[in-house]
Amino acid sequence: MHEKAKPVDYAKLSFFQSCLLYAALLAANLAPGERVVPPLEMQIDELAATPELADEIYARLCTDGIFLPALESNVDAYSLDRDTDAITVNIRAGAWTLADDLYGRSIDEILTLLFRRLDQPxxxxxxxxxxxxxxxxxxxxxxxxxxxxxxxxxxxxxxxxxxxxxxxxxxxxxxxxxxxxxxxxxxxxxxxxxxxxxxxxxxxxxxxxxxxxxxxxxxxxxxxxxxxxxxxxxxxxxxxxxxxxxxxxxxxxxxxxxxxxxxxxxxxxxxxxxxxxxxxxxxxxxxxxxxxx
Incomplete structure (x- = not known):
């Protein structure tokens, strides 16, 4: 999945995507420069009012290629369908990596960009x-x-x-x-x-x-x-x-x-x-x- 992933131009995200990503990154409380987002089940701050919406936000970010399953994830976060060889990621148990920026922006630069984007509703x-x-x-x-x-x-x-x-x-x-x-x-x-x-x-x-x-x-x-x-x-x-x-x-x-x-x-x-x-x-x-x- 990482080999197939494409860099993301975070300046070109839609307003809706920018809102979801900004909220997810703040709720994850990442250390400066950190790009690995800890599993939802380990986060202290609430991303959304219910766990169901938090799961939905992560699923959307994953579908859009913004969040990638982290190589640091516990193996128990993945399940394999032996009939189809399809791998499923447990949204709450898996860790996630922020996709690379197309122009090499740092995580701090991305957060600043998203913050400014929200002022253009x-x-x-x-x-x-x-x-x-x-x-x-x-x-x-x-x-x-x-x-x-x-x-x-x-x-x-x-x-x-x-x-x-x-x-x-x-x-x-x-x-x-x-x-x-x-x-x-x-x-x-x-x-x-x-x-x-x-x-x-x-x-x-x-x-x-x-x-x-x-x-x-x-x-x-x-x-x-x-x-x-x-x-x-x-x-x-x-x-x-x-x-x-x-x-x-x-x-x-x-x-x-x-x-x-x-x-x-x-x-x-x-x-x-x-x-x-x-x-x-x-x-x-x-x-x-x-x-x-």
């Missing part, structure tokens, strides 16, 4: 990243709420729940979806604790409960009070980079920026002075959308 790419991060943050919060009531199991975040949350992220911010999740889970958990329904029955009711709560508030023009953003230290690298570095207004964007408005917000950012872009954007929102005190 592209509306469509940022929108795609926002939805990826927003659902991931909602998934972690959703599972965390069920763990509070000791009802969580591996299948609680089903495909139907995922589809339902994606649908309402168009009209809701991440903080507002946390509000919806909180009350939907709380009300159903109460039914289980009262012995009126089995846990499996409750899990089947989850998508409908989320829809009813969100539809009622949205259809009646009622504002959904957003939950506040956790401290940056408690959030993942990709979330912090999106909210603080790219969108430039972390807390406000977490609580107020809706999926359907992300592209328009980014277009606004690139045409206004950075120090007032977010303030001027959110000041135009109707009173019902105002940030709660």
């Amino acid at each position: 592209e509306p469509a790419a940022v929108e795609a990243l926002w939805y990826l991060v927003a659902e991931d943050e909602c998934k972690r919060y959703f599972v965390g709420q069920w763990e509070r009531y000791r009802f969580a199991h591996p299948g609680v975040y089903s495909a139907k729940v995922s589809t339902t949350l994606q649908r309402y992220l168009d009209q809701c911010s991440i903080g507002q979806m946390w509000n919806v999740i909180y009350y939907a889970v709380k009300n159903l958990a109460a039914l289980t604790q009262e012995g009126k329904h089995t846990p499996q029955h409750i899990y089947n009711m989850l998508p409908g409960s989320i829809r009813r709560y969100a539809d009622y508030r949205l259809a009646n023009g009622q504002s959904i009070r957003p939950w506040h953003r956790p401290t940056p230290a408690g959030a993942s690298w990709v979330t912090n980079i999106l909210l603080d570095k790219i969108l430039k207004a972390g807390d406000i964007c977490f609580e107020m920026l809706k999926g359907q408005d992300v592209a328009k917000y980014v277009e606004h950012l690139v045409t206004k002075p950075i120090d007032c872009a977010a303030a001027t954007w959110f000041s135009t929102l109707p009173p019902s959308s105002a940030r709660p005190e």
Whole structure:
């Protein structure tokens, strides 16, 4: 795989690729000049809100030829299909090497290049990243709420729940979806604790409960009070980079920026002075959308 790998011109990465790579390198906390990225399962900092998204980010970087399986990886990170001779790498257990730069840039130079690239946001790419991060943050919060009531199991975040949350992220911010999740889970958990329904029955009711709560508030023009953003230290690298570095207004964007408005917000950012872009954007929102005190 290393012999077939081609050098990468890191100045030509797409905005989306640059975001994922920058987050992955910061989360890996590499020593100065180091190009070998330790296995995900050994990293202390969280790349993404859930392990599933972290795995997906590494898989994308590998598919794009940016991350290569490191020769230093433990042999247990690889498996061989004896029928096809195909080798599979365990995303979490394998170490990774950053592909060579086409022009011989050092890792520090690459990080600087990526940092500057994030100051040139592209509306469509940022929108795609926002939805990826927003659902991931909602998934972690959703599972965390069920763990509070000791009802969580591996299948609680089903495909139907995922589809339902994606649908309402168009009209809701991440903080507002946390509000919806909180009350939907709380009300159903109460039914289980009262012995009126089995846990499996409750899990089947989850998508409908989320829809009813969100539809009622949205259809009646009622504002959904957003939950506040956790401290940056408690959030993942990709979330912090999106909210603080790219969108430039972390807390406000977490609580107020809706999926359907992300592209328009980014277009606004690139045409206004950075120090007032977010303030001027959110000041135009109707009173019902105002940030709660």
